[in-house]
Amino acid sequence: MAKLEDVAKKAGVSPTTVSRVINNYGAISENTRNKVHTAMKELNYQPNSLARSLQGKKTQLIGLIFPSITNPFYAELIATIEDQLFKSHYKTILCNASNDQNKERDYLNMLVSNQVDGIIVGTHSKSLKEYQEIKQAIVSFDRYLADSIPIVGSDNYQGAALAAEELINSGASNIYFLGNVHAGRDLQPTDQREIAFRKTLAEHQLTPNFLPLSTEISVNIKHMMIRELLQKNQNIDGIMTTDDLTALLTINVARELGITIPNDLKVIGFDGTKFIQDYYPELTTIAQPISDIAELLINTLFKQIDNHDHYENKHFILPNKLIKGNTSR
Amino acid sequence: MAKLEDVAKKAGVSPTTVSRVINNYGAISENTRNKVHTAMKELNYQPNSLARSLQGKKTQLIGLIFPSITNPFYAELIATIEDQLFKSHYKTILCNASNDQNKERDYLNMLVSNQVDGIIVGTHSKSLKEYQEIKQAIVSFDRYLADSIPIVGSDNYQGAALAAEELINSGASNIYFLGNVHAGRDLQPTDQREIAFRKTLAEHQLTPNFLPLSTEISVNIKHMMIRELLQKNQNIDGIMTTDDLTALLTINVARELGITIPNDLKVIGFDGTKFIQDYYPELTTIAQPISDIAELLINTLFKQIDNHDHYENKHFILPNKLIKGNTSR
DNA sequence: CTGAAAGCGCTAACAG
DNA sequence: CTGTTAGCGCTTTCAG
Numbered sequence: 001m002a003k004l005e006d007v008a009k010k011a012g013v014s015p016t017t018v019s020r021v022i023n024n025y026g027a028i029s030e031n032t033r034n035k036v037h038t039a040m041k042e043l044n045y046q047p048n049s050l051a052r053s054l055q056g057k058k059t060q061l062i063g064l065i066f067p068s069i070t071n072p073f074y075a076e077l078i079a080t081i082e083d084q085l086f087k088s089h090y091k092t093i094l095c096n097a098s099n100d101q102n103k104e105r106d107y108l109n110m111l112v113s114n115q116v117d118g119i120i121v122g123t124h125s126k127s128l129k130e131y132q133e134i135k136q137a138i139v140s141f142d143r144y145l146a147d148s149i150p151i152v153g154s155d156n157y158q159g160a161a162l163a164a165e166e167l168i169n170s171g172a173s174n175i176y177f178l179g180n181v182h183a184g185r186d187l188q189p190t191d192q193r194e195i196a197f198r199k200t201l202a203e204h205q206l207t208p209n210f211l212p213l214s215t216e217i218s219v220n221i222k223h224m225m226i227r228e229l230l231q232k233n234q235n236i237d238g239i240m241t242t243d244d245l246t247a248l249l250t251i252n253v254a255r256e257l258g259i260t261i262p263n264d265l266k267v268i269g270f271d272g273t274k275f276i277q278d279y280y281p282e283l284t285t286i287a288q289p290i291s292d293i294a295e296l297l298i299n300t301l302f303k304q305i306d307n308h309d310h311y312e313n314k315h316f317i318l319p320n321k322l323i324k325g326n327t328s329r
Numbered sequence: 330m331a332k333l334e335d336v337a338k339k340a341g342v343s344p345t346t347v348s349r350v351i352n353n354y355g356a357i358s359e360n361t362r363n364k365v366h367t368a369m370k371e372l373n374y375q376p377n378s379l380a381r382s383l384q385g386k387k388t389q390l391i392g393l394i395f396p397s398i399t400n401p402f403y404a405e406l407i408a409t410i411e412d413q414l415f416k417s418h419y420k421t422i423l424c425n426a427s428n429d430q431n432k433e434r435d436y437l438n439m440l441v442s443n444q445v446d447g448i449i450v451g452t453h454s455k456s457l458k459e460y461q462e463i464k465q466a467i468v469s470f471d472r473y474l475a476d477s478i479p480i481v482g483s484d485n486y487q488g489a490a491l492a493a494e495e496l497i498n499s500g501a502s503n504i505y506f507l508g509n510v511h512a513g514r515d516l517q518p519t520d521q522r523e524i525a526f527r528k529t530l531a532e533h534q535l536t537p538n539f540l541p542l543s544t545e546i547s548v549n550i551k552h553m554m555i556r557e558l559l560q561k562n563q564n565i566d567g568i569m570t571t572d573d574l575t576a577l578l579t580i581n582v583a584r585e586l587g588i589t590i591p592n593d594l595k596v597i598g599f600d601g602t603k604f605i606q607d608y609y610p611e612l613t614t615i616a617q618p619i620s621d622i623a624e625l626l627i628n629t630l631f632k633q634i635d636n637h638d639h640y641e642n643k644h645f646i647l648p649n650k651l652i653k654g655n656t657s658r
Numbered sequence: 659c660t661g662a663a664a665g666c667g668c669t670a671a672c673a674g
Numbered sequence: 675c676t677g678t679t680a681g682c683g684c685t686t687t688c689a690g
Contacts (some may be wrong), residue, residue: 001464003683014661019685027659044462048381049442051683054666059379061443069423070408072605075399082398082425086432091439094398094423096411103415110420113378114390133373135330219607248608275399278548279577332667343677348669358676379665383682661690666683673678 002043011039022047053115062301063111065104066093067123067215072275073243073288074122077141080294081120088298090117096124099215105130112136118301119146124190124215137304139297142189150311152296152318153189154288159320160196163240163268163286168204170266170328172238175201178226179242179270181212191313193242193270209236213246222246227253230265237265244269244276244285251283251327253287267327277323285323286327331372335473338485339368351376380473382444391630392440394424394433395653396544401604402572402617403451406470409623410449417627419446428544434459441465447630451476453519453544464603466633468626471518479640481625481647482518483617488649492569492597492615497533499595499657501567504530505577507555508571508599510541518644522571538565551575556582559594566594573598573614574607580612580656596656606652613657616650 004022008015013032020026020035022251039045043053054060062085066074082092093116095107104123108130118137129140131145139147142153167175182191192211201208211229213222226246230236230253241247251261259265269276272287296316303309333351337344342361349355350365368374382388391414395403410460411421422445424436433452437459440448460467460474467474471482498506511520523539530537540558542551555575559565559582570576576598580590588594598605601616625645632638 004685005683015684016661017684020660023685025685029659032660046438046441048383048444048683049439050383050444051666052685054377054379054383054668054683055685058665068408069398069411070401070403070404072399075404078427079397079399079427083427086435091436092425094421094425096408096421096423098408098412103665107414107420109375110378112375115377115379156615223607245608250683252608252610278552279574279581281581333669334667344668345670345677346675349676351670358675361676377667380682381669383667383684384669385682386669596667659690662688664685664687666685669680669682671678672678674676 175238489522
């Protein structure tokens with residue numbers, strides 16, 4: 001691996017000069033600049049980022065910690081963030097925490113050790129105490145980590161209320177909520193979905209019903225649980241889920257059991273990724289504004305990096321939209 | 330950010346001693362070890378990886394360059410690789426090249442500058458000449474990059490032949506191949522799918538038909554093109570696609586047009602991710618051995634890193650499997 | 659416009 | 675068992 005000094009020798013100049021042309025710093029004669037460029041080409045020189053960042057220069061690296069990359073919602077959010085960061089000349093280090101606290105901690109430490117300029121956290125398990133002590137710029141997607149860490153998310157309350165109303169307007173009255181149900185301790189932003197569901201149904205004098213489905217359990221088991229629910233409870237006529245994949249599962253189960261959608265049963269999902277709109281357009285769902293979320297996450301991070309802004313108990317909330325398919329109405 | 334020297338002062342020892350306890354190197358008395366640990370805790374010390382790696386120590390970082398993370402096949406392959414690497418105490422830097430040559434080049438340079446211990450490349454556009462000059466350990470998924478870069482992939486020929494035979498055995502005779510069609514210049518491993526398709530049909534005295542669908546074009550346009558094909562060509566009775574998503578699209582179009590699957594039309598996909606098996610179990614498809622691919626990619630990389638093995642025109646090929654759903658037969 | 663020298667945070671001989 | 679010293683590859687005063 002050629003180093004700066006090699007380039008300097010080859011070009012017949014000092015290391016300082018080479019550094020200057022690389023960084024476009026100070027005044028350099030056209031002649032020496034050319035000599036240096038030629039030498040760099042010939043040696044196939046790649047600057048060593050480690051050495052450079054060791055001086056305190058920015059790494060131009062942003063770490064993302066997310067619970068999963070196989071879930072289309074996270075995949076699209078991550079891809080959008082990555083794309084926008086790239087356009088701002090930042091590279092992304094993606095860490096897949098897999099809903100595993102220890103892994104999350106390891107990756108967080110790795111990011112800190114590698115001096116990333118900022119961190120975007122999207123994990124949804126209970127939060128690590130380590131976040132309290134982070135010195136770098138940091139922002140969270142839809143989850144409380146610490147008072148000093150700003151949160152960006154969609155309006156879970158509004159979205160879920162929209163979903164419940166859509167089911168009710170479609171004529172459903174025996175409605176179930178499938179998905180993560182609030183554990184009991186600290187309230188996270190996504191718990192607003194459950195709260196909105198209860199409230200909206202109450203406003204219409206309807207009883208809210210629940211099938212708790214933790215993110216931990218396997219898809220096959222979820223499938224089985226939904227199947228049991230629909231078999232035992234033939235009068236269910238409305239289901240809202242906390243993500244689109246569970247809605248897909250529900251539709252599959254309904255088909256297996258000969259339940260007609262939307263006549264016998266109305267289904268509405270949550271997330272509304274491009275993936276679902278492309279490959280499962282029939283699904284009615286609540287679409288989160290992925291692109292806006294990404295942009296706001298990044299802006300909030302950049303304000304910390306560039307202006308040393310500091311936040312305290314800050315929560316940015318973006319509105320969701322209803323996408324009407326054929327599984328409701 | 331506390332540094333090693335701060336810890337040393339606080340513990341009343343030399344920097345070397347602190348370095349020794351951090352790296353578990355040499356002999357240290359229980360007493361000093363404790364003092365150092367206490368000091369580290371109190372200062373919330375995180376070693377600076379950059380400084381450490383600058384000495385030539387390994388970074389324990391592996392870079393992945395993939396064309397997309399929103400495609401379920403890549404998402405699952407990436408997640409599997411990441412998981413296995415993590416278990417071997419390597420962290421992953423995921424780079425999303427988005428089918429963009431310049432982005433791919435930028436990320437490659439970034440990985441080299443950041444001194445990653447190895448690189449796994451899964452992009453499928455035409456290859457950058459930069460790969461010729463890479464000095465680090467490197468391995469490619471299903472694509473030729475340079476003679477010195479080993480390739481790991483599934484048996485595209487066998488998989489596609491399996492798919493074509495499944496359609497023929499299901500009674501199809503007017504069969505189309507939808508997906509990437511070989512451009513004409515250099516032959517990539519995935520081009521074997523098209524070759525196998527032609528060959529297999531010829532063996533059965535059938536004419537191969539094609540609807541070329543580049544990965545570049547948008548899903549909506551693909552949808553439209555498939556719709557036109559099926560409308561104009563009512564006697565098509567078999568379709569094989571080069572990925573499962575295109576198969577999903579085909580099924581959607583068929584439903585729109587009132588074409589019954591598998592009676593009127595048999596469809597078979599390619600990839601067979603867990604995602605498809607979970608949420609679209611009816612699809613008949615060719616499953617790539619994702620977990621084996623991940624393992625072999627990593628082993629091949631580790632042999633270069635640990636044993637300084639060197640490969641020349643090496644191509645590892647893993648077999649595919651048929652997964653029977655209800656869209657064929 | 660160009661160079662010499664110091665130092666970023668850490669590790670690795672070499673001493674003791 | 676512990677400390678001193680030099681140096682990884684680069685940037686950055688400070689001189690000229």
